[in-house]
Amino acid sequence: MKQLFKYFSENHIEIWSQVLEHFQLTLLSISIASIIGICIGALISSKRNLANLFLSFINILQTIPSLALLGFLIPLIGIGTFPAVLALFIYALLPIVRNTYTGISEIDSSIIEAGKGLGMTNFQLLIKLELPLAIPLILAGIRTASVINVGVATLCSLIAAGGLGESIFGGISLNNTQMILAGAIPASLMALCFDGMFGLMQKISGKHIKLSITLFGLLVFINLIGFIPKRPDSRLVAGFNSEFINREDGFVGLDTLYDLPVEIKELEIGLLYRALDSKKVDFIDGFSTDGKIEAYDLTLLEDDKNYFPPYFAAPIIKTETLRKFPQIERAFNKISGKINNVQMAQMNFEVDQNKVSPADVAIDFLTSLQIKTKKIEGASNPQIIIGSKNFTESYILAHIFGQLIEAETGLKVGLKTGFGGTKLLFDALDNGEVHIYPEYTGTGFLVILKPEKTLVKELLRDKKRLNNYLFNEFRKKYGITWLDQLGFNNTFAIMMRKEQAERLNIKSISDLSNYLKN
Amino acid sequence: MITFKNVNKSFASHQVLKNINFEINQGEAFCLLGKSGSGKTTLLKMINKLIYPDNGSVFIEGKDAKSINDISLRRNIGYIIQSGGLFPHLKIRDNIAISLKLDGKSKDQINHRVKELIVQIGLDENYLDRHPITLSGGQQQRIGIARAIANNPSMILMDEPFSALDPILREQMQNDFINMTALKNTTKVIVTHDIDEALKLGNRICLLENGEITFIGTPQEFLSSENQNVINFLGEESNILKIKHTPMSQMGDQEKLNYIPDTYEEVNDQTNIIQVFNSNNAYVKNTSNGNFYSIKSIKDHFITHLGKVL
Known part of the structure; x- marks a missing residue:
């Protein structure tokens, strides 16, 4: 317990920034999913056949394991925040669409008939009757989606989108319990916060529809303002897995010995090669016996200062x-x-x-x-x-x-x-x-x-x-x-695409360091 | 004025309306009476185009409904349904005002009209800021009426308006409805399965059976009709307790008094009497001259003349 507090106080700046990233990832994806999900739900609510087809389609999307989905997205749209938000959006979509659809189709038919009889257009029916009446259920869907997404968002650190997953996966690979908890505890608290927040909105939505919509809108707005994309600040981008970044004998020591001023993207180990191959990053850490070196046509940079320890x-x-x-x-x-x-x-x-x-x-x-x-x-x-x-x-x-x-x-x-x-x-x-x-x-x-x-x-x-x-x-x-x-x-190795390494004439890690410093 | 010309309608292979022809006059209360499945609600919904006829035409004020835009047609027709159909998320004020808002009336106009209406339907302004769920069934139905007449439509359609209410409240609502001066010149089309309601509310009754019109006429004509469909309908209706043909000559003086107290002087021994009883009302018909007489309520009747309550 003491150690945990110590860890928190020593790393509070980093943890806080991870919390913010995590919150933004979750909320941004939830906001987009809410807007699009409600639209889809409303659209399909008037067409039963289409609804079943569509719901089973997003049901299938939902069953794709999250890491597989992230891996699938890398060659298409790269790494970082955008694919992470897209993946989270896909996971959030189902509960929101389904609840919107259910919410609208379960409205007492006499209410809709009364609305039609009063001469409301289809759009007026939707805005004045169907959506307001479905709001408690829609909010329940958003609530479910947000809790799911706080969890899934931890995986986003594996594709360089940051968040509390950095601590969790870093901790797992470094055998550091405090670090795992420093990621896991804020993540659980955040899930509880989302649950409580949407639960409260759901509760008041019966009587104060406008208030709860405004609250949600405000939240989304604040989030969007806070969302400033980070820009790469080095000539080459490195993709490392969290273990390598955090280990004494990983990047920390490597940087001390060779001096590598570089922007690092944290990636899941299995995704590194695809990210390198699709030119989302320029060099990665790997292992000297890796079969992918040949498969992806990569060059191992020579460890000319004999940095990496033996890994027999x-x-x-x-x-x-x-x-x-x-x-x-x-x-x-x-x-x-x-x-x-x-x-x-x-x-x-x-x-x-x-x-x-x-x-x-x-x-x-x-x-x-x-x-x-x-x-x-x-x-x-x-x-x-x-x-x-x-x-x-x-x-x-x-x-x-x-x-x-x-x-x-x-x-x-x-x-x-x-x-x-x-x-x-x-x-x-x-x-x-x-x-x-x-x-x-x-x-x-x-x-x-x-x-x-x-x-x-x-x-x-x-x-x-x-x-x-x-x-x-x-x-x-x-x-x-x-x-x-x-x-x-x-042992560990730093590798680049053969073509790029030859073009830039980088053969060893020292060459890389020189290139980065110029 | 509403005119149906050769209207047919089928759902799947089942024909629910067969060659319907009739007219509803300006300002009258027209009751569509029939058992469930007779096609009466389908007929009603053709007037505000919630259902389209397969062939034939419905004319509203002489214009073919096909040529009128659905939305603008419905804005001009009040529509009241059985359960009220109030919007649960809106306050009473906003429920009543909805058609005014759709018409783009100003806030002041709306406020004024809403206050006027709530009084007309026998409630007060305290109700305006409540939600429908806090009102009783009867009050909700009153709000439904207020909402339907808010923008002074030239006609209102009512689908089983009072069926969901308990018998005492139903009678009271029916009475209030008859006395509502705001509706005096409005054409009212009322769907009901309840003979009493039809007799009480309607200027004319239209009996529908299996998608066909079997009778159209005033309540008096309805009760005195020799039309076999009407007689069957009266006989089959479970809440009619008794239909009895009795020659007046066979009644004792006291008995005559019991049954036809208001109209005694018009009846002589040569009159044939048909008495129709149900739980609320008694109707009496003179078959020799076709006149129809009503006894206000069988309950009153028994209290007054027999000294006991049924």
């Missing part, structure tokens, strides 16, 4: 589990040191570009080592659960691990893949929900152990001491064992 991949396992099934270690001996950088990049490429499933890539790899395997069928009560993070390499390694264990030990294996960050997966391992997963030495050292800065500097220079420290600390602190490393070093 290895399976980590609960020591307890290892004691119970010692045969697992023997199984893993068969692949230790058997994957080099080129091989790993090739496997990643197979999955990313050639759309081969991670399971098949794993089979091909193990077959090349004369290990006969098959796809993991997923036993109902597995003895060993393999975890993975949500990027290609982690998926492939999880499949390799699983198939290897099944083939060599006969244990029943289950997979839990796609964890959204180191913290989540490591906690799962710590709690015994996952028994084994592929981790990287650098991540284990810097993100999980979080050593003092002096120790970091000291150990990063000496690979042997680093490994000893890492293995001992894990055994002591968590009861987790690092098995033999697989061979490749998947």
Whole structure:
């Protein structure tokens, strides 16, 4: 609790600006969705057939997972505020349209008949009778939509639109609980505020229609005034994922060493390459074994000052589990040191570009080592659960691990893949929900152990001491064992589009720094 | 004046109006009487073009309704429906004023007219700032009437105006309606399934059965009609307690007094009497000369002459 207050007071400026961004994203999307949604609802209310068709259409839009929708929008309209608002708008549309439609079609038919009999035109019926009478229900729809959108808006930080998601996802990837809470608590409060505000409007709307409409209009107006789009202030735009931006060994240290005055857009890790490819950003962070480097025709910038720490991949396992099934270690001996950088990049490429499933890539790899395997069928009560993070390499390694264990030990294996960050997966391992997963030495050292800065500097220079420290600390602190490393070093890398890098003659990070400074 | 000429109407394959021809005169109260499904409401809604005829024409003041703009036609015709159809989100003041506002009247004019109307319908200004939901059914129906006549339409259409009210209130509203001087020269077309209401409110009654007009005439003509449709309608109506043909010669003096106290002197022993009773009223017809006599209320009648309450 104390730590949380400390975090809040140290970072209140940043948190406040995230709150504002979040509020604006939500309210702007809600405002647009309200205006358009009410119009659509009113239009379709007079045509039943059209209404059903239309409602099922936006129902389908609603079922698209939010991250998928954001990913889908990037090549079309890029990253930043606009696609975020568009996505939020799409999510807000359904409840508003449906409630407007229901509100209007449920009005007592005698009231509408009386209006017609008085000689009202269709437009007058709509303005004077239908909309005012439907307002409580319309507001209920807006209320639902706003609460949904406060939640969905956290995802918008993944496409560089800012908001409280920056804290939440940053915290998840950095294993920083205070940071997660600094995003989550204001987001919950904001959802409650929206709920309360529209609830109140709904309550008074029965008697004070004009008042509640004016209130809403005022709110939208204030919001629009406050909405000043940010303009890029550097020659090139960087797209980084939140983990990279916030990590000591990520951009923070990189900037200190190389000096990179650049505008940064925060993006979800899976969206980085598409953003780079569609020229929404000019360079991104990535991993040196990434198959997408080849797929998207990118250039790795040389780390000419040897900044990035080593990230050797290895399976980590609960020591307890290892004691119970010692045969697992023997199984893993068969692949230790058997994957080099080129091989790993090739496997990643197979999955990313050639759309081969991670399971098949794993089979091909193990077959090349004369290990006969098959796809993991997923036993109902597995003895060993393999975890993975949500990027290609982690998926492939999880499949390799699983198939290897099944083939060599006969244990029943289950997979839990796609964890959204180191913290989540490591906690799962710590709690015994996952028994084994592929981790990287650098991540284990810097993100999980979080050593003092002096120790970091000291150990990063000496690979042997680093490994000893890492293995001992894990055994002591968590009861987790690092098995033999697989061979490749998947460290961070900065990459650009090959064409642009060649045009600007940027080969190394120092070149990039020089270009940015001029 | 309203004229129907060869009007037909079908919904899907069901023909609801069959070759309708009749006229409604300026200033009269014209009752469309019939059971549900007889087509009376459809007929009414053709006058303000809420429903269009399949073929044939409706003439309003001699002009084919087809050639009149729907909206401007409706502005000139008051329309009152069963449940009042008041707008729940508007105050009584704004409910009454709506047609005046649509006509673009000034605020002062509207205010003046609204105050005038609320008194005419027997309520006071305190009601103006209330919402419809706070009023009783009868009061709401009065507001409905005020709203319909606010811009002095030349005719008003009423669809079962008092059916939703309880019997005592209904009778009172009917009486008030008859006495409403503001409506004296207005053409009134009233749809009802209630014989009493038709007899009481109508200058003429038009009986509709399965989409056809089977009778048009005054209430007196209606009750004295030998038309089999009329007799059947009277007989089938469940609230008619009894229709009895009794030669006057077979009645004792006291009995004659009991049944026809107001008109005794006009009846002699040669008169054949048909008595029609229902819960509220009794009507008596002299079949020999076609004259019709009413006894105000069977309740009064029994109290006065028999000394007990039914």
